Amino acid sequence: MGLQAPATPRVDTALGIGGRRKLYPWIVFALAFGLLLSDYMSRQVLSAVFPILKADWDLSDSHLASLSSVVALMVGLLTFPLSLLADRWGRVKSLILMAVLWSVATLLCAIAQTYEQMLGARFLVGVGEAAYGSVGIAVVLSVFAPRVHAALAGAFMAGGSFGSVIGVAIGGFIAVQFSWRWSFAAMAIFGLILVALFRALVTEKKLTAYAVEAAPDAAGEAVRNDGFRAPVSSLFTNPAVLFAYISGGLQMFTAAVLLAWLPSFFNRYYDLAPDKAGVTASVFVLLVGSGMVVCGFITDRFSRDDSARKWTTAIVYCAISLVTLSIGLRLDTGTAQLVLLGIGAFFSAGSSGPTAAMVANLTHHSIRASAMGTLTVANNLLGLALGPFVVGILADHLGLLGALQLSPFVYVVAALALVAGKRAYPAGMRRLATLQNRPEIPGATEVAEVRSS
Missing domain, CATH: 1.20.1250.20 (MFS general substrate transporter like domains)
Structure with missing residues (x-):
């Protein structure tokens, strides 16, 4: 009888706290991955409406290219400094601010009346998306054991292409059925909905509580935490x-x-x-x-x-x-x-x-x-x-x-x-x-x- 007493707490832990510990990291991954899809949907929806913009605004191919490249240019220029800033200011707050900015900027694309206005809105899209990839994957990996980091990182990176697929396919359909402006608006609304979910479910406090320490992993890779950088x-x-x-x-x-x-x-x-x-x-x-x-x-x-x-x-x-x-x-x-x-x-x-x-x-x-x-x-x-x-x-x-x-x-x-x-x-x-x-x-x-x- 004395040996049976501890059994119930162990079962409760497995079904309670242990179950939550297994579920919450995947909630973080799903929401972060969803925002990554929104990131690339907002970026690549432009490609789907290239032919319509070219005809409506009489744009050259170099004009169209600049609308696409300005986003990647801002990402390239700002990724490193904004990633460092996010580590100091707080990753969750930074991700929320980024997603709000690129979603609102995508909405500005929907109401742009000239090429110059569209270029300015696309500039803001790039600023918002600049550090999402590096900060987002850092948040995801913080709540998973090191032994699965490689697989998670690969899946996260590939999410950019999947988001591009969705953005191009849905954007082109909406543009023909309604108008190219609704293509941008739909991407913006999707992003803002995900931001609200992310804000409600992911906090710095919860990430800290569920963080996985950088201990030796299953493969035996020891990561020394001696303070050296x-x-x-x-x-x-x-x-x-x-x-x-x-x-x-x-x-x-x-x-x-x-x-x-x-x-x-x-x-x-x-x-x-x-x-x-x-x-x-x-x-x-x-x-x-x-x-x-x-x-x-x-x-x-x-x-x-x-x-x-x-x-x-x-x-x-x-x-x-x-x-x-x-x-x-x-x-x-x-x-x-x-x-x-x-x-x-x-x-x-x-x-x-x-x-x-x-x-x-x-x-x-x-x-x-x-x-x-x-x-x-x-x-x-x-x-x-x-x-x-x-x-x-x-x-x-x-x-x-x-x-x-x-x-x-x-x-x-x-x-x-x-x-x-x-x-x-x-x-x-x-x-x-x-x-x-x-x-x-x-x-x-x-x-x-x-x-x-």
Whole structure:
């Protein structure tokens, strides 16, 4: 009888507090992921209404490109400083403010009367969205055990493509059925509803209560919490890390072009109405997001015994996209072209996961969030902002198809950066090991342990 007394409290704990501890992190993930969808829906709905805006306001392709690229430009410029500010001011308050700003700015897009007003509203959308990705994933990871961080981070990053799919598909449908202004308004309303839910259910106090301490994980990766913080300069003094930043940004160039210009491509060359063009393009955008998840999984499997193989898989993904998109964009419209474009789209951002993993491998854990913020800056400045804008300018002179045909060749530069990064990788790992094995830290890890992380 005496042994049975403690049994009831254990059962109650499992069904009560334990159950809540398992459920609440997933509520945080669902709401943060939902806001990420809203983020990209508000950003990419513009692509669905490109043909209508071009006709209504008599805009050039470079004008349309600037409306798209200004968002990514602001994200690239402001991600790092706003992420640092959010860590000091409070992540939950920062996320709420960001989401309110981009939702209200999207509503301003709906009532814009001129190109200049639309550009100003899109500028504010970019300011609101700037640090959401880095701060949002930090909030999510804080309430989950380290052993599932990689999978969660991959799913969170792919959410951008899924949000783009929804934004383009629904935006194009609403634009045809009602008007392009309602396309923006719908995205804004969706965002504000999610903000209200997030504000009601997620607080700094609850995140602190449910926080998972950075203890050794199931794989045995010990994270020392000795108060040491690596210098921020180490984010930029390791050549291998720099090559990872550069390749990461450049491999997003053509993926960003596909996200922004495929609706217009199908409208102009397949004679599809804006709503049907948006739906067709959304299939390819979905392939981009799916490719990020699948290619990341393949990379993890292939590089299990040698982390340097991540560079190899990233090079292969770039090569596949280069070949399939280059050939596909030069074929006549039809099934063969669509198949090759689909393959190219699937692998177009496939190296984003390997690149992020390489940056994580090469940076000290104390500044890893800052490293991811730096990678986000590179992705936006070299890819998401630069790609659509450059193609828009080229389209004014060469036509949209001619500009699209040139865009895959950026993968050549990205692959060269990956090759250089792979060659610098061993030295980069030794540099990291030196930082981790500094004399004042007892029991420092070996290089082999770093490579297996």
